[in-house]
Amino acid sequence: MDYQLGLIGFPIEHSLSPWIHESFMEQVNVKGSYRRIEIQPDTNFQEQFSMLKEKKLDGFNITVPYKQEILPFLDKIDPVATDIGAVNTVSVENGCWVGYNTDGIGYLRSLEKAYPKIMKQEKARILLLGAGGACRGIYHAFLNAGFSHIDIANRTIEKAENITTLKNEETVTKVMTLEEAESLIDRYDLIIQTSSVGMKPETDRSIIQLKKIKKGAIVSDIVYQPIQTAFLHQARNLGALIHNGHTMLLYQAQYAFEIWTGKRVPIGDMESKLKLILEG
Numbered sequence: 001m002d003y004q005l006g007l008i009g010f011p012i013e014h015s016l017s018p019w020i021h022e023s024f025m026e027q028v029n030v031k032g033s034y035r036r037i038e039i040q041p042d043t044n045f046q047e048q049f050s051m052l053k054e055k056k057l058d059g060f061n062i063t064v065p066y067k068q069e070i071l072p073f074l075d076k077i078d079p080v081a082t083d084i085g086a087v088n089t090v091s092v093e094n095g096c097w098v099g100y101n102t103d104g105i106g107y108l109r110s111l112e113k114a115y116p117k118i119m120k121q122e123k124a125r126i127l128l129l130g131a132g133g134a135c136r137g138i139y140h141a142f143l144n145a146g147f148s149h150i151d152i153a154n155r156t157i158e159k160a161e162n163i164t165t166l167k168n169e170e171t172v173t174k175v176m177t178l179e180e181a182e183s184l185i186d187r188y189d190l191i192i193q194t195s196s197v198g199m200k201p202e203t204d205r206s207i208i209q210l211k212k213i214k215k216g217a218i219v220s221d222i223v224y225q226p227i228q229t230a231f232l233h234q235a236r237n238l239g240a241l242i243h244n245g246h247t248m249l250l251y252q253a254q255y256a257f258e259i260w261t262g263k264r265v266p267i268g269d270m271e272s273k274l275k276l277i278l279e280g
Contacts, residue, residue, distance in 0.1 A: 003032030004056060005260065008070075009063035012036050016277065017061060020253045024265040032058075041065060049073045059091045059260040061253075067133060074099040080144075083166055084137050089256040100259055103134060104141025106252025107222070113251070113267070114243050115218055118190060119145065126150045127181060127188040129207050130195030131159040134222055138194060139163055143171055151188075153181030153208075182208040189214065191235075193221040198229040206230040213238050221245050227278055246274050 003025070007017045013036065021034040037060070039048045049070070052060075062070050067086040071077065074087065075096035081087045087099035112119045126147060128135050131154035142150050143166060151174045154160040160175040167173050176184075185191070185208070197207040203226055210219065210231075219235035220243035232242050250267055258264045 001031070001058075003030060003058045003260065005032060005034040006037045006057055006060040007034070007063065008037050008039060008052070008060055009066060010038050010041055012038055012063065015063075016249070016274065017253065019277070020250060020270070020274070021257060023270060024254070024257045027265050027268075028261070028263045030261055030263065039066065045069055046073075053097075057092060059089070059256075061089055061256055062087060070099065073097065080104070080140065084133070084140055086133050086137070088252070089259060091259050100256070101137055102252040102255040102259070103137035103248075104139075104144075106250075106255050107138045107248045108141045108145060109251035109254065110247035111218075111220065111243060114247065115241065118218060121189070122146045123148055124189040125187055126190045126192070127185075128152045129178070129181065129191065129193045130154055130197070131156065131163055132195060135194040136163050136166070138192060138222075140166055143168055146170070148172060151176065151181075153178050178208050182210075183212075185210055186212040186214045188217060190218045191220065193219075193223070193229075193231050196223065198231050199223045200225045204230055206234055210234050210238055210240070213240055215239065217241065218243055222248055224249055224278060227275055244275070246278055247271055250274060 005021060007015055015036060018034045025032055067088055070087055077099040081099050081101040084101045087101055089100040089102050091098045118124060128139060131152060148170055149172050152160040152163055153176045155178055157175060164173050193207055198205050217240050219240045221229045221231050222245040223229050224245035227244055236242050250270055254265055
């Protein structure tokens, strides 16, 4: 089969998704192509998606600003994507567009690869910083993985509280301000920065200070431009374990490719290759 895949979003001219998925194809000897399909925000969205259906794609990723806008155009939505309220992967199955969200599972896979022990510690205390779509996906994934204590800190409390509607009976979640999280930071085994704070060009910004961080804690940042954010630099200087954001990019793509082709591609040395590309 010759797979026709792509990425929908704006702006996406610098996206590395084509490199990632074409590398996957090469590894498992799958024929096909992966291309960027930009849709300008000021165009007729419905018309553009009608045209997309005529392109006979086998699947595509969808990124900002269309992760929610695509929902009405889908024939079916996976339960995980329904809970999260956003889709980043579409598979064309028997002519139907089926929506998935691979962010949360991709994040957990990347974390397990770097620190396998933490995934066996269901009583570990986790703190999520930020309350956007990425936080919602990661929170959902940790819930499904059986973790019992996941707190959320955000500048806007209401947005964080909205995410806790996903909560099950087994999991305790406290919602707090960023200032409160900073004062309680020594309670947590895993701290995950899920917002865009610290992304280029504002690379000197850090969402909170980590001065009281617990010894041996893991600090993760989903931002991957730059690879070493101010937040991670601060954590490393305080002796914390570091988890970089570019690995989530790879593993959520791995899961999307698995949905499209049924093949789970080993990441291998792609982590170090992607790091080199991002660092220029």
